[in-house]
Amino acid sequence: MKKIKLLSIILFVLFFTACNTTSNKKNTVETNENGFVILTDDQIDNIIRRAYQYVALYNVNNKFAITQGGWNTLHADTKLKDHTMRDIARPNNDSFYTGIMLDLRKDAFVVNLPKFDSKYVSLMVTAYDHYVYVPKSTRQGDFQKDEKIVFYSKRTENYQGESVAGIDNVFEANGDFISVIFRVMPHANEPERFKKVVEQIGQISMQSLSEFQGKEPIPANEITFPEVGKTDLDIFENNFLEVMQFIFNHITFDDNDEMDRELLACFAPLGIAPGETYDPKTALKIDGKKFRQHAEKIHAENLNKLTDPDMSASLGPRVFKQKGQTDLEAILAVSIIGPIGLPIEEAFYPAVNTADGSQMNAMNDYVIKMTKKELPPARAFWSLTLYDKANGFFIPNEWNKYSVGENAGMKLNDEGGIEIYVAAEKPDGVPIENWLPINRSDEDLDIILRVYVPELDKLRSWKVPVAHKL
Structure with a gap:
């Protein structure tokens, strides 16, 4: 009996220790005389490489939301872009964009997809994880008739994918804050067709699912977003851990996805994990200047891939894909070269x-x-x-x-x-x-x-x- 009791005590201690390992990690990491977490150069590089896609899309999507007046807003292009465009690297002016920025925490949102008289139209969806989904495009035979699509996330409080009368398509997004982008060839050199395409763009609309069903709209909770950076490098230097904690709380991770597992593993020792709260008074501190220096090196390394024809050809089929269909090298490169684009089936860059x-x-x-x-x-x-x-x-x-x-x-x-x-x-x-x-x-x-x-x-x-x- 004594042996059984002793074994029970040992098993309990081991279980208690295992359950508390992750939560205590941030209290056991070593810090230097400046209070910064001690990390090797390889550890810093790994953290930055795995986080870059999230930092880039946080910066891009939040800047778009700020530019067009916040979340749950719609902004449609009616003029071709010029050199004053500074919200995203390597934009293009061969197509019109309609950007819809959605906050899906409280309610799902319905978007009207009109019929288009254009050679090319696509609907592109991405959250802070930078995985790209194209649920609708002319390549797939879409935009031949008016349709409605509803967007929600795993954490949307008042809707979880059930069928709704009048809704043609249901899309579960990877995150609570998403960009829904229409890309439309405007036929700018055909005046009559151009005019018609502009009119059709004007028929794109959005509303909450509650409003669509004739109910009172559900207001979203107030939320404070971490500061965006003028560039991604600014975030790595100034508020990297705060941004990553925010992202972790509004992204759907998959335990079966290797890239998700590796990302979560490298941030756990820093006290950043889904469901945690970032408190600047108690949070671990990193050497922002050192992180920026490493990010600058990684930025230059990947930017130079543009001038390597073999590397460019290798990356082409792997970029702007859904989760599980791309790899770290490809998503890191495009996050630096030019975030948010279409997969090779839709466009080649x-x-x-x-x-x-x-x-x-x-x-x-x-x-x-x-x-x-x-x-x-x-x-x-x-x-x-x-x-x-x-x-x-x-x-x-x-x-x-x-x-x-x-x-x-x-x-x-x-x-x-x-x-x-x-x-x-x-x-x-x-x-x-x-x-x-x-x-x-x-x-x-x-x-x-x-x-x-x-x-x-x-x-x-x-x-x-x-x-x-x-």
Whole structure:
């Protein structure tokens, strides 16, 4: 009996210790003389690499919400973007966006999907985790009739996916705060069709599920969001743990997903876990400046992947995917290069590099030539857009010329090919549609080619065009 009793005591102690290991971790970590948690360089790198997708999307989605007046709001494009666009790196002006920012904590929301007369329309959904879902697109045969879709999350208090009369589609989002983005080809060079597309964009609408059912709207609880950063690097330096705790409380994690498990494991010793509360008085402290330095290194490393054709080709099929369909390398790269995009079935985003492999710079002029057979294999349309490398913004110019394509304008030559010039002055004889202006300065440049609904079989053998220095 004594042995049995002793064994019972030992088992109880082991069980009690195991149950309290996670909650006590933040009280047992070592700190230095400045009060910062002691972490190796490898640990810091691992934390940043696994968190970058969340920091990037927190920054992007919250900035969009701030810009358009808060959550549960809708903002529709009716004009093509210009160089004043600063909310996201490497935007494009070959399509119109309608952004709906939803807070799903209290109530689900219904969005009206109108019929569209456009070559390309898609509906893209993402939460703070940066996994991309495209429940509707013209590629899939959608937008041929009016439909309604309802959005909710695992934590939505007053709805959990049951069927509702008048609702055609139900979508469970990965998080409580999501962006629902319509991307619409506007046919800007066809005035009548352009006008019609703009009118159809005006038919996009949203309302809470309670309102849709004729009930009183349920107000969302007041909530304080951690500060966004001017750049993602600012968050890594200033309020990284606070932001991650907020994200952890509003994201759905999957115990069977390896990336989710690894993320949670590396933050547990820092006291950051789902359901916890961030209190700056008691929270562990990290060396923000050191985290920023590591983030800057990782940022530069991934930004340079744009100029590596082999790496770009490797990443293409893996980026902007659903959870479980991508990997850390791919989602880290796109979170840095340009957050929120479409998977390769909907769009392909190769970088245009120089013929000799050198970095493109505004001290030089360039030409990009494609024969008819070398044009991008797009079932919908394609465009080529110029950015500054450092920030991923349009190059300011008085002509508001930032891209070449069916929407921004282009002129094919007599053989059906095209020559596109990147130059400080428009070369003689070159159509203005085929000119991308630059400002003569020591500024590195990037060019992104977008191929909407690519022919995947042809894409395997198609070569991305290169820029030749003049």
